[in-house]
Amino acid sequence: MPRWSAQKTYTAPRSAPEGLVHATKSMHTPIASGPETRQPAERRPLAVDAKGVSLTFETSDGQVEALSKVDLQIAAGDFVSFIGPSGCGKTTLLRVIADLEQPSAGTIAVNGVTPDEARLKRHYGYIFQAPALYPWRTIERNVMLPLEIMGIPAEERKARAARYLALVNLSGFERKFPWQLSGGMQQRASIARALSFEPALLLMDEPFGALDEIVRDHLNEQLLRLWNQTGKTVVFVTHSIPEAVFLSTKIVVMSPRPGRIIDVIACDFPRERTLEIRETPEFLKIAQRVRMGLRSGHSYDE
Amino acid sequence: MTSSAYLTGRALHAPAPRRFRWPRWIADRAPVLTIVLVLIVVWYVAAILMNMTLVRGAFERNDTAYSLMDLIAGTLDAERPLVAAPHQVVLTFIDLVFDYPPDSPRSLLYHSWVTLSATFVGFVLGTAFGILLAVLIVHVRVLEKSLLPWIICSQMVPILAVAPIIIVVLGAIGLRGLLPKSLISAYLCFFPVAIGMVKGLSSPDPIQLDLMRTWSATPLQVLWKLRLPASVPYLFASLKVAITISLVGAIVAELPTGAQAGLGARLLAGSYYGQTLQIWAALLAAALLAAILVGITGWAERWAVRRMGMKP
Numbered sequence: 001m002p003r004w005s006a007q008k009t010y011t012a013p014r015s016a017p018e019g020l021v022h023a024t025k026s027m028h029t030p031i032a033s034g035p036e037t038r039q040p041a042e043r044r045p046l047a048v049d050a051k052g053v054s055l056t057f058e059t060s061d062g063q064v065e066a067l068s069k070v071d072l073q074i075a076a077g078d079f080v081s082f083i084g085p086s087g088c089g090k091t092t093l094l095r096v097i098a099d100l101e102q103p104s105a106g107t108i109a110v111n112g113v114t115p116d117e118a119r120l121k122r123h124y125g126y127i128f129q130a131p132a133l134y135p136w137r138t139i140e141r142n143v144m145l146p147l148e149i150m151g152i153p154a155e156e157r158k159a160r161a162a163r164y165l166a167l168v169n170l171s172g173f174e175r176k177f178p179w180q181l182s183g184g185m186q187q188r189a190s191i192a193r194a195l196s197f198e199p200a201l202l203l204m205d206e207p208f209g210a211l212d213e214i215v216r217d218h219l220n221e222q223l224l225r226l227w228n229q230t231g232k233t234v235v236f237v238t239h240s241i242p243e244a245v246f247l248s249t250k251i252v253v254m255s256p257r258p259g260r261i262i263d264v265i266a267c268d269f270p271r272e273r274t275l276e277i278r279e280t281p282e283f284l285k286i287a288q289r290v291r292m293g294l295r296s297g298h299s300y301d302e
Numbered sequence: 303m304t305s306s307a308y309l310t311g312r313a314l315h316a317p318a319p320r321r322f323r324w325p326r327w328i329a330d331r332a333p334v335l336t337i338v339l340v341l342i343v344v345w346y347v348a349a350i351l352m353n354m355t356l357v358r359g360a361f362e363r364n365d366t367a368y369s370l371m372d373l374i375a376g377t378l379d380a381e382r383p384l385v386a387a388p389h390q391v392v393l394t395f396i397d398l399v400f401d402y403p404p405d406s407p408r409s410l411l412y413h414s415w416v417t418l419s420a421t422f423v424g425f426v427l428g429t430a431f432g433i434l435l436a437v438l439i440v441h442v443r444v445l446e447k448s449l450l451p452w453i454i455c456s457q458m459v460p461i462l463a464v465a466p467i468i469i470v471v472l473g474a475i476g477l478r479g480l481l482p483k484s485l486i487s488a489y490l491c492f493f494p495v496a497i498g499m500v501k502g503l504s505s506p507d508p509i510q511l512d513l514m515r516t517w518s519a520t521p522l523q524v525l526w527k528l529r530l531p532a533s534v535p536y537l538f539a540s541l542k543v544a545i546t547i548s549l550v551g552a553i554v555a556e557l558p559t560g561a562q563a564g565l566g567a568r569l570l571a572g573s574y575y576g577q578t579l580q581i582w583a584a585l586l587a588a589a590l591l592a593a594i595l596v597g598i599t600g601w602a603e604r605w606a607v608r609r610m611g612m613k614p
Contacts, residue, residue, distance in 0.1 A: 098516055
């Protein structure tokens with residue numbers, strides 16, 4: 001238990017020290033519509049619509065086909081995981097959505113516009129595997145950085161930083177510098193930073209990959225709660241089958257050389273999930289199907 | 303009395319024999335003080351040996367009888383020694399610093415100030431120019447290929463050869479005094495700043511740069527909020543080099559120009575008139591100035607690092 005929380009006896013009891021979502025019912029501003037208002041996927045607008053997307057990298061020893069004719073539709077409000085072995089193009093696909101890479105062929109729309117336009121309009125928040133906090137800024141000023149860049153007034157910046165640091169259970173750490181926080185806390189700060197400008201779409205590139213399993217389990221639960229509360233669209237890259245099955249409404253199985261989509265698996269557990277569902281037969285069945293998909297893509301060949 | 307106390311007797315409770323301990327401020331500096339001591343001894347030996355013939359010659363010219371002690375005393379007290387003894391240098395230095403008003407042309411303070419002001423102006427100009435170059439090079443990749451070789455070449459030219467040319471050219475267009483000296487000093491000190499800042503400005507992680515892109519930050523925002531703060535440690539490493547060589551630059555600029563004032567002018571005048579003590583005193587002043595300037599830069603660095611919350 002962090003020392004500070006022992007002193008602040010008036011705060012609500014925390015679900016876990018590594019919790020991502022602060023379990024307060026008194027959140028004065030609802031961030032977006034709750035799960036009640038969600039419609040079936042086919043009636044929701046598309047957050048991502050990729051048609052025949054290919055990407056070829058030029059390297060010193062020839063061309064590498066990172067993505068080959070990828071077709072993918074992600075409905076707004078979905079939680080979609082990309083899973084596959086390294087080199088299958090899952091991160092590349094995420095970077096194409098974020099306009100950090102440009103496809104060599106095919107078209108892609110993000111929230112109905114080009115990725116470039118979506119980026120300029122700040123439609124999405126990107127979370128990397130490393131927290132990548134700026135070491136010379138305090139946690140609070142790190143969370144406020146995108147807001148500074150977007151020209152949001154100082155008062156509003158401060159209010160939003162407080163709100164989203166509370167959401168990821170980091171109240172009281174505003175004035176700490178990144179190196180004073182654990183890896184899990186730093187990653188939560190980086191999630192608060194991505195949430196601070198309230199994008200409708202969250203792109204997460206193995207955000208918990210560098211954390212130990214105990215911390216990762218907690219953050220998974222809390223991320224799910226956050227997604228459920230805010231109704232955001234989440235695109236989540238992972239190489240862990242249990243993580244993908246536990247979190248997603250849709251699992252995209254990918255395979256390397258060339259990077260392509262093998263299977264898209266619907267994952268229709270109730271939105272309120274606990275870690276215990278990982279022992280149910282339904283969970284194992286979907287995990288098995290993901291494994292089959294990976295095998296058919298020769299992911300286990302080496 | 304318990305049995306154990308009985309067995310051990312008083313010896314256990316008596317204070318341990320106290321070993322002498324040097325005060326901390328000496329103990330911490332012992333290594334460097336040892337070196338200073340060794341250097342002073344070497345210096346005295348050198349002074350005695352180097353001045354020996356000079357003093358012996360003087361004694362013999364005057365047909366005075368002399369003992370070895372006279373000879374040694376003479377070597378350490380010569381008016382124009384080949385190698386001045388440390389105490390002579392210190393005494394001359396104190397005399398030149400304290401026994402004249404600070405605005406007298408004999409005062410070392412006056413000459414130090416003349417050099418220091420040129421150093422400051424040169425340092426500021428050079429640093430600003432170095433940072434500007436680095437910013438340009440980092441943003442326009444063509445400039446790295448086209449400018450960097452020239453920047454490196456600029457430092458291969460012996461400044462002693464270039465300085466008179468610069469002074470003459472600037473004099474022809476009516477620039478005299480402080481500015482030409484500062485420009486020569488800036489010419490030397492922009493180099494480490496430019497090289498260090500190119501490295502510093504390119505030091506942010508690719509992820510940190512990608513983040514800026516996802517927030518669609520302008521290049522100016524990336525520079526201001528990411529590249530510049532990230533380059534601060536590199537900047538200070540460069541500034542420590544830059545401040546000393548801008549002092550060297552200012553002194554060198556005073557040598558070939560027939561300057562009337564400044565530490566360089568004192569060095570030159572001293573060697574014209576065989577005033578070795580004056581040369582040594584001016585050297586000591588230059589060394590002290592350099593130490594103070596580096597000290598101030600180091601202090602500023604620690605302040606900045608603390609302000610930026612870097613891991614101590």
